[in-house]
Amino acid sequence: MTNSFDMLLDKARTSGIRLTPQRMELLRALSETTKHPTADDLYRHVKRILPSVTQATIHRNLQELVKAGLIATLERTGRPTQYDPTVDDHHHFVCRRCGRIFDVYLSHSEYRIDRRKSELGDASIDRFEIHFDGTCTDCLASR
Amino acid sequence: MTNSFDMLLDKARTSGIRLTPQRMELLRALSETTKHPTADDLYRHVKRILPSVTQATIHRNLQELVKAGLIATLERTGRPTQYDPTVDDHHHFVCRRCGRIFDVYLSHSEYRIDRRKSELGDASIDRFEIHFDGTCTDCLASR
DNA sequence: AAATCAGATGATAATAACTATCAAGTGATA
DNA sequence: TATCACTTGATAGTTATTATCATCTGATTT
Numbered sequence: 001m002t003n004s005f006d007m008l009l010d011k012a013r014t015s016g017i018r019l020t021p022q023r024m025e026l027l028r029a030l031s032e033t034t035k036h037p038t039a040d041d042l043y044r045h046v047k048r049i050l051p052s053v054t055q056a057t058i059h060r061n062l063q064e065l066v067k068a069g070l071i072a073t074l075e076r077t078g079r080p081t082q083y084d085p086t087v088d089d090h091h092h093f094v095c096r097r098c099g100r101i102f103d104v105y106l107s108h109s110e111y112r113i114d115r116r117k118s119e120l121g122d123a124s125i126d127r128f129e130i131h132f133d134g135t136c137t138d139c140l141a142s143r
Numbered sequence: 144m145t146n147s148f149d150m151l152l153d154k155a156r157t158s159g160i161r162l163t164p165q166r167m168e169l170l171r172a173l174s175e176t177t178k179h180p181t182a183d184d185l186y187r188h189v190k191r192i193l194p195s196v197t198q199a200t201i202h203r204n205l206q207e208l209v210k211a212g213l214i215a216t217l218e219r220t221g222r223p224t225q226y227d228p229t230v231d232d233h234h235h236f237v238c239r240r241c242g243r244i245f246d247v248y249l250s251h252s253e254y255r256i257d258r259r260k261s262e263l264g265d266a267s268i269d270r271f272e273i274h275f276d277g278t279c280t281d282c283l284a285s286r
Numbered sequence: 287a288a289a290t291c292a293g294a295t296g297a298t299a300a301t302a303a304c305t306a307t308c309a310a311g312t313g314a315t316a
Numbered sequence: 317t318a319t320c321a322c323t324t325g326a327t328a329g330t331t332a333t334t335a336t337c338a339t340c341t342g343a344t345t346t
Contacts, residue, residue: 030185049285073220075206077232078224107256107257108253109255110254111251113247113248113249114248117248118236120280123159123245125275128276130254132273134269134270137263137264
């Protein structure tokens with residue numbers, strides 16, 4: 001689910017991570033968006049409240065938050081890492097035209113791996129994430 | 144399927160892309176591996192045969208080859224782009240322990256999107272790729 | 287409430303991967 | 317074999333991220 005600010009603070013405390021003002025602002029910013037901001041987006045946001053913050057601090061802290069399981073990341077070709085306040089089981093759709101990302105929730109999924117072609121042996125699979133792409137509603141409408 | 148060198152040359156010719164020695168060597172290197180080399184891996188490889196080649200040329204050409212549909216890319220968190228000579232419909236498994244990538248083929252798959260939670264509207268989906276992760280056979284054995 | 291100190295910060299420099307620019311060179315067609 | 321649009325190598329620049337380190341500070345202990 002999407003984490004509220006209070007939930008994130010709780011999680012932060014139980015995970016033992018030290019609660020600095022910089023981290024509080026990051027968590028606040030992340031809890032208030034449904035977008036997938038980059039480190040730089042968040043840097044500019046936090047800088048408005050804590051003008052002396054540096055990009056290094058933002059990067060370091062985002063990585064800490066990911067490590068602590070409070071937020072997730074989303075990686076794309078040639079683009080800066082985006083941070084995702086939603087940590088539950090979901091997937092992503094990327095619009096080929098406008099590049100926007102949409103969260104995707106599945107009500108059902110199943111797959112069968114062709115073990116002969118795949119050379120996976122009996123590897124154990126912990127999780128999977130599906131990356132969809134196509135054209136979003138807005139882009140479909142505007143042409 | 145995995146492209147052989149001859150198949151790649153054919154595809155290159157029909158796609159109208161100019162066949163320079165640098166591109167030939169890239170195609171040869173890619174056709175001879177089942178791994179997922181980075182631009183730098185390929186640069187070092189091609190440099191052995193064409194010592195004056197530069198990284199810019201490698202990058203430019205890999206992008207041309209991707210654009211022409213001869214090869215595919217694979218993106219991962221904080222790692223350089225990897226190039227994949229296999230362009231047919233397949234997926235990837237990444238081992239959490241050793242980081243190796245394995246191609247995954249599905250004999251069957253289906254999913255149902257929860258449109259209410261997903262805010263996708265009636266976006267049209269062109270394709271999807273599944274990223275699996277877990278522990279590979281070797282890493283399971285070695286502990 | 288003050289002392290403690292592991293962990294965090296800001297300043298700064300460095301790195302890695304990629305991209306832009308451009309003069310000179312070259313495949314492929316005519 | 318002449319032509320020329322496309323490609324190359326050399327080079328510099330960019331962007332996102334990471335490393336280093338002296339100083340500072342949350343949170344636990346006293």
